[in-house]
Amino acid sequence: MTTPGTSGTVEAHIPDAGWRRIGDLADSGWTELSPRGLRADAVRIAAPAERGATPARQRGRVEHLVPWFADSPAADAELTDEIDTVIGGETQRVSLRLTPRRPADIRGKVTVRAPQGVVVRAPRETTLPRGTAVTVPLDVTVPDGTPAGTYRIQVTFGDTTRTLTVRACPRTGGPDLAQGATARSSGDETEEFPASAAIDGDPQTRWSSPAEDDAWWQLELARPVRLGALVLRWQEAYASAYSVQVSPDGRTWSTAATVRHGRGGRETVRMDAPATRFVRVQGVKRATRFGYSLWSVEAYAVTP
Numbered sequence: 001m002t003t004p005g006t007s008g009t010v011e012a013h014i015p016d017a018g019w020r021r022i023g024d025l026a027d028s029g030w031t032e033l034s035p036r037g038l039r040a041d042a043v044r045i046a047a048p049a050e051r052g053a054t055p056a057r058q059r060g061r062v063e064h065l066v067p068w069f070a071d072s073p074a075a076d077a078e079l080t081d082e083i084d085t086v087i088g089g090e091t092q093r094v095s096l097r098l099t100p101r102r103p104a105d106i107r108g109k110v111t112v113r114a115p116q117g118v119v120v121r122a123p124r125e126t127t128l129p130r131g132t133a134v135t136v137p138l139d140v141t142v143p144d145g146t147p148a149g150t151y152r153i154q155v156t157f158g159d160t161t162r163t164l165t166v167r168a169c170p171r172t173g174g175p176d177l178a179q180g181a182t183a184r185s186s187g188d189e190t191e192e193f194p195a196s197a198a199i200d201g202d203p204q205t206r207w208s209s210p211a212e213d214d215a216w217w218q219l220e221l222a223r224p225v226r227l228g229a230l231v232l233r234w235q236e237a238y239a240s241a242y243s244v245q246v247s248p249d250g251r252t253w254s255t256a257a258t259v260r261h262g263r264g265g266r267e268t269v270r271m272d273a274p275a276t277r278f279v280r281v282q283g284v285k286r287a288t289r290f291g292y293s294l295w296s297v298e299a300y301a302v303t304p
């Protein structure tokens with residue numbers, strides 16, 4: 001794009017061959033040129049010499065130069081990394097965002113390769129209007145009978161493939177097991193913010209840790225359960241990364257869930273952790289300069 005009336009020649013640099021003219025600027029200010037098949041490593045606009053004018057006073061101006069690359073994928077694709085889906089539960093929608101990289105509309109098909117046990121529905125055909133990103137909805141369902149576990153789904157558009165990880169989690173229910181449990185922590189910020197404040201049923205009280213990334217909060221349940229989910233309600237000072245550790249005895253621990261991109265607020269973390277008596281929210285990375293802070297934690301068992 002140039003200011004209307006700008007004149008000049010567009011040239012491409014071909015390695016070992018030098019500059020080659022691929023066309024002239026259009027008077028209108030909008031020029032689109034295709035150097036079909038040329039493999040160039042630079043583009044330039046050569047303005048005609050104007051007698052007596054300094055470069056700054058040359059007639060016209062180039063506003064934007066948009067290169068289109070023919071040897072890159074036709075579209076960029078961004079896909080949700082990972083979702084938790086309850087077995088036999090509701091369908092979940094994830095988004096595939098496609099950004100076209102061609103100077104034309106792109107029509108294509110989103111193809112999905114899903115292992116047995118995971119059903120993914122995608123639109124039959126997708127059109128990306130030139131220069132316009134499109135969000136394609138993908139509906140993911142894990143039917144009853146699918147074993148709990150991690151499934152990888154490959155989603156392809158044109159020559160671009162992305163992977164969605166679906167964690168199939170067992171259904172949970174029953175009472176909140178955190179009620180009647182004992183809370184502990186690696187440390188409390190002050191006496192005003194004890195570990196027990198996260199299970200006291202009072203939405204106004206909270207646990208708060210010292211400002212340490214590896215701080216933790218722990219629950220000792222009344223008896224061992226097959227733990228299926230924790231529901232965390234974070235204060236503004238949340239963890240951007242953390243894990244849920246479980247233990248039958250408070251001595252040997254294993255990782256039941258890993259949260260790499262915590263978003264704070266109300267978060268449900270799903271797992272399938274049999275014989276769990278102790279459960280720990282183990283901090284990895286603080287989202288703020290403050291310690292971690294939780295208004296409440298609820299714990300639910302897998303339903304038979």
Ligand SMILES: [Ca+2]
Binds near residue numbers: 201202203206
């Ligand atoms: Ca509370």
